[in-house]
Amino acid sequence: xxxxxxxxxxxxxxxxxxxxxxxxxxxxxxxxxxxxxxxxxxxxxxxxxxxxxxxxxxxxxxxxxxxxxxxxxxxxxxxxxxxxxxxxxxxxxxxxxxxxxxxxxxxxxxxxxxxxxxxxxxxxxxxxxxxxxxxxxxxxxxxxxxxxxxxxxxxxxxxxxxxxxxxxxxxxxxxxxxxxxxxxxxxxxxxxxxxxxxxxxxxxxxxxxxxxxxxxxxxxxxxxxxx
Amino acid sequence: xxxxxxxxxxxxxxxxxxxxxxxxxxxxxxxxxxxxxxxxxxxxxxxxxxxxxxxxxxxxxxxxxxxxxxxxxxxxxxxxxxxxxxxxxxxxxxxxxxxxxxxxxxxxxxxxxxxxxxxxxxxxxxxxxxxxxxxxxxxxxxxxxxxxxxxxxxxxxxxxxxxxxxxxxxxxxxxxxxxxxxxxxxxxxxxxxxxxxxxxxxxxxxxxxxxxxxxxxxxxxxxxxxxxxxxxxxxxxxxxxxxxxxxxxxxxxxxxxxxxxxxxxxxxxxxxxxxxxxxxxxxxxxxxxxxxxxxxxxxxxxxxxxxxxxxxxxxxxxxxxxxxxxxxxxxxxxxxxxxxxxxxxxxxxxxxxxxxxxxxxxxxxxxxxxxxxxxxxxxxxxxxxxxxxxxxxxxxxxxxxxxxxxxxxxxxxxxxxxxxxxxxxxxxxxxxxxxxxxxxxxxxxxxxxx
Numbered sequence: 001x002x003x004x005x006x007x008x009x010x011x012x013x014x015x016x017x018x019x020x021x022x023x024x025x026x027x028x029x030x031x032x033x034x035x036x037x038x039x040x041x042x043x044x045x046x047x048x049x050x051x052x053x054x055x056x057x058x059x060x061x062x063x064x065x066x067x068x069x070x071x072x073x074x075x076x077x078x079x080x081x082x083x084x085x086x087x088x089x090x091x092x093x094x095x096x097x098x099x100x101x102x103x104x105x106x107x108x109x110x111x112x113x114x115x116x117x118x119x120x121x122x123x124x125x126x127x128x129x130x131x132x133x134x135x136x137x138x139x140x141x142x143x144x145x146x147x148x149x150x151x152x153x154x155x156x157x158x159x160x161x162x163x164x165x166x167x168x169x170x171x172x173x174x175x176x177x178x179x180x181x182x183x184x185x186x187x188x189x190x191x192x193x194x195x196x197x198x199x200x201x202x203x204x205x206x207x208x209x210x211x212x213x214x215x216x217x218x219x220x221x222x223x224x225x226x227x
Numbered sequence: 228x229x230x231x232x233x234x235x236x237x238x239x240x241x242x243x244x245x246x247x248x249x250x251x252x253x254x255x256x257x258x259x260x261x262x263x264x265x266x267x268x269x270x271x272x273x274x275x276x277x278x279x280x281x282x283x284x285x286x287x288x289x290x291x292x293x294x295x296x297x298x299x300x301x302x303x304x305x306x307x308x309x310x311x312x313x314x315x316x317x318x319x320x321x322x323x324x325x326x327x328x329x330x331x332x333x334x335x336x337x338x339x340x341x342x343x344x345x346x347x348x349x350x351x352x353x354x355x356x357x358x359x360x361x362x363x364x365x366x367x368x369x370x371x372x373x374x375x376x377x378x379x380x381x382x383x384x385x386x387x388x389x390x391x392x393x394x395x396x397x398x399x400x401x402x403x404x405x406x407x408x409x410x411x412x413x414x415x416x417x418x419x420x421x422x423x424x425x426x427x428x429x430x431x432x433x434x435x436x437x438x439x440x441x442x443x444x445x446x447x448x449x450x451x452x453x454x455x456x457x458x459x460x461x462x463x464x465x466x467x468x469x470x471x472x473x474x475x476x477x478x479x480x481x482x483x484x485x486x487x488x489x490x491x492x493x494x495x496x497x498x499x500x501x502x503x504x505x506x507x508x509x510x511x512x513x514x515x516x517x518x519x520x521x522x523x524x525x526x527x528x529x530x531x532x533x534x535x536x537x538x539x540x541x542x543x544x545x546x547x548x549x550x551x552x553x554x555x556x557x558x559x560x561x562x563x564x565x566x567x568x569x570x571x572x573x574x575x576x577x578x579x580x581x582x583x584x585x586x587x588x589x590x591x592x593x594x595x596x597x598x599x600x601x602x603x604x605x606x607x608x609x610x611x612x613x614x615x616x617x618x619x620x621x622x623x624x625x626x627x628x629x630x631x632x633x634x635x636x637x638x639x640x641x642x643x644x645x646x647x648x649x650x651x652x653x654x655x656x657x658x659x660x661x662x663x664x665x666x667x668x669x670x671x672x673x674x675x676x677x
Contacts, residue, residue, distance in 0.1 A: 082563070097672060110556075
């Protein structure tokens with residue numbers, strides 16, 4: 001049996017809204033092996049995106065433990081989180097969040113360049129990743145000149161630039177038409193093999209949920225393995 | 228487990244520059260809509276440039292003016308050092324002193340001068356005159372000749388009954404070369420009473436130093452004539468000393484040596500003997516110049532600060548409007564320190580661009596200020612004549628108060644200081660937006676999605 005690359009134990013997260021306390025995660029356990037695709041489903045507001053944000057260290061949690069690729073997130077000081085984010089995880093959001101003033105190539109290369117790659121290395125790696133996501137000829141186009149599906153593929157290439165151990169994708173097909181969503185599903189399915197990474201997908205899309213090696217339903221603050 | 232260390236400056240500069248100024252136009256395929264929104268920062272660059280230009284002009288023009296006026300005072304009137312003499316000192320003693328002073332290291336020339344006041348009269352008017360009794364050696368001095376422009380006639384009265392007049396005195400009297408003027412001075416009469424003494428002079432020449440305030444009332448005669456005409460109680464006799472470096476530290480040393488000579492020759496205790504540098508003599512005049520210049524520079528500096536605050540405001544607005552992009556960077560592993568550095572460097576880069584552009588324009592305008600002023604003056608007068616044919620010509624720099632030609636000297640120390648201060652102030656005003664940007668949480672992206 002492989003060592004899990006992600007392991008959460010007794011994870012608890014609450015939000016306060018006035019006098020009301022929302023229990024998003026209640027002593028939830030979760031683990032995922034390296035190189036696998038895991039899909040997480042659940043009703044709106046169940047905390048899927050919050051869980052993803054916790055895995056990516058965008059959000060702090062109240063108690064429990066989260067270990068990703070050897071990093072114990074509960075013990076990491078604030079200033080080390082950026083090191084964790086650029087070294088271990090890559091994000092793909094429902095909205096592409098590309099920088100409008102930068103070309104597709106630059107959008108992909110920037111996190112690598114900022115993380116310490118040389119300019120040549122970052123741009124070379126970005127070009128390879130754009131090839132990988134099928135956008136070789138769109139490298140110098142700006143986000144406003146790309147279709148929704150293309151933007152999301154650029155966002156996937158950007159998530160891979162620092163060769164992350166884990167890619168976290170939050171409803172990546174949520175804003176796409178059926179044809180684009182299908183293309184993206186195919187790309188995401190190949191990702192662990194071609195990019196040597198592990199993929200955690202939050203989705204409402206049943207077809208996207210099917211690409212996972214394993215699927216969890218997040219309900220009432222707990223994960224239920226459904227596949 | 229692997230980690231990537233980010234510690235280089237180039238990516239921050241790249242990102243900061245592109246965030247604020249957009250992609251360079253030469254190779255940009257960016258949609259024009261993306262370029263337009265960077266106008267605020269090009270505007271900030273322009274604001275800083277525009278605020279710096281007058282600072283350079285004020286600085287270099289006032290420096291040039293002060294330097295030009297100072298040079299004229301030193302070379303045509305005050306000399307670098309003055310050894311005041313009692314009016315009754317013998318010619319022999321005076322010549323001996325001049326010889327001794329000439330022997331000192333760093334002394335170029337000496338000349339004897341007697342100054343006093345009088346009234347110049349002609350059929351055209353009656354004007355107060357500053358009587359200057361000069362030696363031939365004064366007008367032979369290269370410094371004197373450099374700044375004295377001879378409008379007509381000769382530079383020095385060759386005969387005892389000849390006088391050389393300042394341009395504006397001649398104009399006020401309505402006289403030219405060859406005309407006669409009467410100089411009225413006071414003579415001691417018995418029992419302490421003063422009586423007017425009238426002497427007629429032929430105008431031998433009309434001259435100007437280029438600064439009206441200095442030469443307006445010059446009535447130049449030979450020193451022997453001045454000694455004879457001027458009242459001892461109001462006249463001032465001195466030996467003017469020219470040195471190799473009137474602005475350097477050696478001047479005070481030469482003054483001390485002259486004082487030592489007076490002591491050795493037993494003259495130091497006699498009333499009337501006194502050695503002074505040009506700084507002592509014209510102290511109040513140059514203090515006034517200096518304070519005027521400081522006030523102008525202060526006003527101009529406030530303009531730069533206002534421009535820098537505009538930059539800070541533009542940066543803050545940018546950070547507020549682009550929280551999402553900043554959150555994206557943070558989610559991609561850009562640290563809060565790096566985010567702050569991007570805006571700090573961006574602000575400093577904006578200031579640097581503004582300072583460089585403003586310096587180039589400011590130095591260019593300062594360098595050609597005489598030509599530019601002449602052009603503007605000519606244009607104003609041309610339009611004025613078209614609109615009102617009978618109008619008087621406009622003079623932008625009144626020669627009553629300014630040099631007719633502004634000497635410009637570019638001082639690199641000031642340029643480095645202005646650019647340095649501009650960049651530092653720009654970086655300082657960028658601190659607030661930089662701190663704001665560092666506080667943008669990447670979790671905002673998740674909430675954005677919800």
